[in-house]
Amino acid sequence: MEGHLDESERSIGNKRNGKGKKTIKSGFGTFDIDTPQDRRSSFGPELVKKRQTILADNLSEKIIGLYGLGMSYRDISAHIKEMYDTDISHTVLSQITDRVVPDVKAWQSRPLEPVYCIVWLDAMHYKVKVDGRIVHKALYNILGINKEGYKEILGMYISESEGANFWLQVLTDLNNRGLKDILIGCTDNLRGFTDAILSIFPKAQVQLCIAHQIRNSLKYVASKDQKEFMRDLKLVYRATSKEVAEDRLLDLEEKWEGKYPVVIESWQRN
Secondary structure, eight states, X not given: OTTTSXXXXXXXXXXEEEEEEEEEEETTEEEEEEEEEETTSOOOOXXXXXXXXXXXXXXXXXXXXXXXXXXXXHHHHHHHHHHHSOOOOHHHHHHHXXXXXXXXXXXXXXXXXXXXXXXXXEEEEEEEEETTEEEEEEEEEEEEEOTTSOEEEEXXXXXXXXOHHHHHHHHHHHHHTTOOEEEEEEEOOOTTHHHHHHHHOTTOEEEEOHHHHHHHHHTTSOGGGHHHHHHHHHHHHTOSSHXXXXXXXXXXXXXXXXXXXXXXXXHHHO
16 A cells, blocks of 8 residues: 555545455465555555455365366355365356356367378267256367377367257368368268368368277167177277278178178178
């Protein structure tokens, strides 16, 4: 306050105006402090700023960490109360967790390298409560391997459901952020997905994810045959060379085509 009430402030009639009291929450517990006030309310404390009720120690980082682990505001509030004997309202918790939003947006729009060797594109589905009701969401994940061989999450996007049209929007965003070419794109063979990729990255090679291919195949195989079928199928996709894989695929066809022609045709095509 002494530094604030300099000659210019005093010349316009500004002077001390008593003290205010407020409660501070921190990692060391809750305590009250007195803050000096001036008549023109132009003084701003440096250590504990105006309207600040939580000290900028590691308590905020702990709250953000707990929120990132999926804890609700109610659970976080109870945990902070138990650990530090400090009550924190849901409003204050929301203000703290909202601090990461600018960082999230910066990460979502960050520039990408021009070329990635392999890019996996898939969506995971989950349920979330919105306005008191449970709704389905699809989280679109793009995992790439760069030219140095390191994995990198290129982006994460949320939609109501998975579809080729939304994937086209995702691919366009990646392209706008600097991604110019994909050597190999790996997908779950969603209808229209390959066309969407080639419309943005026409030189890309698109292949079906082996896990999805196996999963899709087993949907057509009777449960009593699945163990034996998988034993024969592993000889195909775990083969040491393309030539050996082709021979094992012929063996698979000879043994199972009569019973599961759709599955065999799928492996021949892919």
